[in-house]
Amino acid sequence: MSRFTRGFMGRSANRDPRLPPGQYDTGRSWPVLTAEVTPKLDLATWSFRVEGLVERPSSWTWDEIHALTPGTYEGDIHCVTTWSKLAMTFAGVSVDTLLEVASPLPAATHVMAFSHTGYTTNLPLDDVTGGKAWVAWDVDGQPLPRDHGGPARLLVPHLYFWKSAKWVAGLRLLDQDEPGFWEVRGYHDRGDPWLEQRYQGD
Amino acid sequence: MTSALTPGVPKVGSWQDATVLDIRTETARVKTFRLALARPGAHMAGQHYLVRLTAPDGYTAQRSYSVASPPSDTGEIELTIERLPDGEVSTFLHDETNVGDTIEVRGPIGGWFVWNGHGPALLVGGGSGVVPLMAMLRLARARSNQQVAHLVVSVRTPDDLIYADEVQGPDTTVVYTRETAPGSARAAGRLTRDDLAPRVRADATTFVCGSSRFAEAASDLLIEAGVPVDSIRIERFGPTG
Numbered sequence: 001m002s003r004f005t006r007g008f009m010g011r012s013a014n015r016d017p018r019l020p021p022g023q024y025d026t027g028r029s030w031p032v033l034t035a036e037v038t039p040k041l042d043l044a045t046w047s048f049r050v051e052g053l054v055e056r057p058s059s060w061t062w063d064e065i066h067a068l069t070p071g072t073y074e075g076d077i078h079c080v081t082t083w084s085k086l087a088m089t090f091a092g093v094s095v096d097t098l099l100e101v102a103s104p105l106p107a108a109t110h111v112m113a114f115s116h117t118g119y120t121t122n123l124p125l126d127d128v129t130g131g132k133a134w135v136a137w138d139v140d141g142q143p144l145p146r147d148h149g150g151p152a153r154l155l156v157p158h159l160y161f162w163k164s165a166k167w168v169a170g171l172r173l174l175d176q177d178e179p180g181f182w183e184v185r186g187y188h189d190r191g192d193p194w195l196e197q198r199y200q201g202d
Numbered sequence: 203m204t205s206a207l208t209p210g211v212p213k214v215g216s217w218q219d220a221t222v223l224d225i226r227t228e229t230a231r232v233k234t235f236r237l238a239l240a241r242p243g244a245h246m247a248g249q250h251y252l253v254r255l256t257a258p259d260g261y262t263a264q265r266s267y268s269v270a271s272p273p274s275d276t277g278e279i280e281l282t283i284e285r286l287p288d289g290e291v292s293t294f295l296h297d298e299t300n301v302g303d304t305i306e307v308r309g310p311i312g313g314w315f316v317w318n319g320h321g322p323a324l325l326v327g328g329g330s331g332v333v334p335l336m337a338m339l340r341l342a343r344a345r346s347n348q349q350v351a352h353l354v355v356s357v358r359t360p361d362d363l364i365y366a367d368e369v370q371g372p373d374t375t376v377v378y379t380r381e382t383a384p385g386s387a388r389a390a391g392r393l394t395r396d397d398l399a400p401r402v403r404a405d406a407t408t409f410v411c412g413s414s415r416f417a418e419a420a421s422d423l424l425i426e427a428g429v430p431v432d433s434i435r436i437e438r439f440g441p442t443g
Contacts, residue, residue, distance in 0.1 A: 003219070003256060005305060007298045010257030011290060022254075022264055024290065032414035033438050035314050037421045037431050082264055147414060185313030186214045199214035199311070 018076050019084050020193040026083035032147045033081055035181075036117050039167055041151055048135060048152070049170035050102035052112075058102045059170075062151070068093045071134050073157055078193040080160040090155050092136035095128045095171070108173040112180060113154050113165040120180035121163050122189060123156065125173065132158055135168060160191040160198070215243055217254060220307045222299060223278065228364045232330060233296055234270060234282045237307065242277030245269050247337040248316040248409065248437075251281060251309030255294055265291040268334035268411075268437075269310065270365075272341040282364060284330040315409060315437040319345050322403050324429075325353040326420050328393075328412025331439055332364055335411055339373065349373045352401045356393045356416065375401065393420060399427040411437040 016025055049059045060068075071094035078084045104125065111128055114120050127133065136155040137144050144150035149166030156163045162182050183189055188197040196202055224236035245251075247269075254264040271280040285296040299305065317323050317338045325335035332355045342351035353374045357363045359381040369376060376383070377397050382390045388397075398420075408429055410420045417438045425431055 003304075003306060004258055005255040005294075006303060008255040008257050008263075008294055010255065010259070010261040010263060015261070022262055024263065031438075035436055037425070037434050037436065038418060081266055147418065181314075186311065201214070201216075 016086065018086055020078055021196055023078055023082055023084040023193065026085050030085055030148065031079065031081070031083055033079065034147070034166060036119065038147050039117050040146070041116055041167060043151060046116075046151060047170075048098070048168065050098055050173070051170060052173035053105040053108040053175060054099075054173055055103040055105060056101065058098070060098075065093060065135065065152075066137075068097050071097065073134055073136070073155060075157055077157050077161050077164070080162060080187065080191070080193075080198050084193075089140050090134060090136040090157075091138035092134045092152065092155065094131065095133040095135065095154075096131065098135065098171075099129060102173075104173050107175045110174045110177045112172045112174060112178060113163075114169050114172060115165050115167045116169045117167055119165055119167070121154075121165050122178055122180045122183055123159070123163055124177070124190065127156060127159060127163075127190070128171070132156065158192070160188075160193055162187065163191050214311050215241065215308060217306050217308045219304050220279075222301050222303045222305065225299070225301060228282060229362055231285045232282060232364050233285070234280050235295065235299070236271075236278060236280050237305075239277050239279065239307070242275070243310065244275070245273055245279065245310035246313075246316040246318060247272055247341045248334045249310035249312045250334070251279065251307045252311065253281070253291060253295070254306040254308070255291055256306070263290050265289075266311065268337070270333050270336050270340075272337050272344055282330070282333045282336070315411070315435050317341070317351075317407065317409065319350075321350075322406040323351040324398075324401055324403070324406045324408040324424075325351055326355075326393075326398070326408065326410045326412075326424070327353070328356045328416030328420065329358075329362065330364065331410075331412030331416065331437070332369075333411075334437060335409060336365055336368070338409065339368075342373070354393075354398060354401060356412070356420075393423060395423045395427050398423055402427050402429055404428075406433065408434045409437070410434060412439060414438045 043062045046062045051057045073090045076086045134155040137152040154165040154168040219240040220237040226234040250266045250268045267281040270282040327335045356377040360383045
């Protein structure tokens with residue numbers, strides 16, 4: 001329970017119910033918060049892989065992944081730095097579609113998403129299946145900008161957005177949870193914004 | 203990305219009270235708040251704290267602010283905070299908070315954009331992006347007589363330079379983009395490769411902090427100047443109001 005801050009009244013009136021606790025609406029702006037240099041990736045050599053505990057390790061080129069059944073997400077995204085951006089539209093392919101091809105082994109319980117930059121983030125397998133996760137390359141009808149992870153990023157909008165790895169290169173299926181880039185540095189392994197799972201121990 | 207330089211990271215603590223000991227005006231829009239922590243914990247140069255405000259109806263707002271003071275065991279930290287016109291938290295801190303008040307903080311946070319004071323560091327900041335870099339420069343100056351760290355800071359005008367009395371000397375470079383200081387040899391203009399190239403060392407870790415636009419431009423210039431992409435660590439400031 002927080003202690004009251006003397007004199008602070010806040011902006012709780014008319015608070016949008018789509019905002020999880022501790023979040024604010026960033027409006028039209030879309031902040032960029034990346035720890036690395038923004039890479040320039042070549043679509044001619046771009047690939048996305050599914051590997052690890054799967055029956056058929058699989059890889060798609062830019063053209064091949066676009067030939068799969070399209071998937072879209074319409075809704076909100078939430079960054080651990082406390083901004084949320086409401087009513088966005090992303091297009092790409094559902095992770096379900098990719099996993100159907102690769103066919104996870106029964107032992108697989110978690111995934112490590114990895115990026116072309118070396119960034120990693122860990123997720124329970126259940127959080128990227130069942131229509132909850134995408135590889136996204138369009139946002140609001142336009143190609144995903146480089147600084148927002150273009151040409152393609154992972155999109156797991158029900159979790160804090162550091163889980164939605166920019167410049168995603170693939171998913172590695174694992175039989176245990178292993179911390180990724182930020183998780184090693186104190187961020188939560190799951191990151192549910194509605195439970196405010198920001199840091200380890202939350 | 204390599205992690206060999208990242209020291210062990212203490213766990214992010216829970217919320218705690220902090221008493222405002224001092225409020226210092228840095229520029230027209232920037233103030234430094236010196237806080238005494240109820241439960242002191244060590245931070246590394248480059249880390250940040252969360253500040254949380256709570257209204258009588260339970261509504262809360264929280265934002266992240268970089269620690270400007272170097273690591274110390276005093277149980278006190280300094281947060282330097284820019285007042286954003288629509289910033290819910292920064293306007294309250296600037297306009298309503300007084301010495302003696304209690305606010306809630308949580309931290310320290312961040313284990314990537316940190317420097318332990320060992321090995322050379324190039325620090326490149328835009329505007330209020332200088333704040334976490336100042337913790338690093340202060341650490342370098344406290345530890346060593348050698349120039350282990352060099353700070354390059356880009357600001358619009360002399361009035362926008364935070365820590366102006368400290369950002370002086372051979373371990374600093376100030377780039378004015380709109381209006382220079384009297385007697386400045388460099389004409390006003392955006393950061394260029396020539397501003398950075400003399401400061402590049404093959405063995406340095408480079409820390410870039412500022413707006414996303416600044417971070418993109420600065421990292422492109424650094425790479426042009428020969429800095430390995432893997433040695434660049436970036437902190438982009440979003441609109442943390």
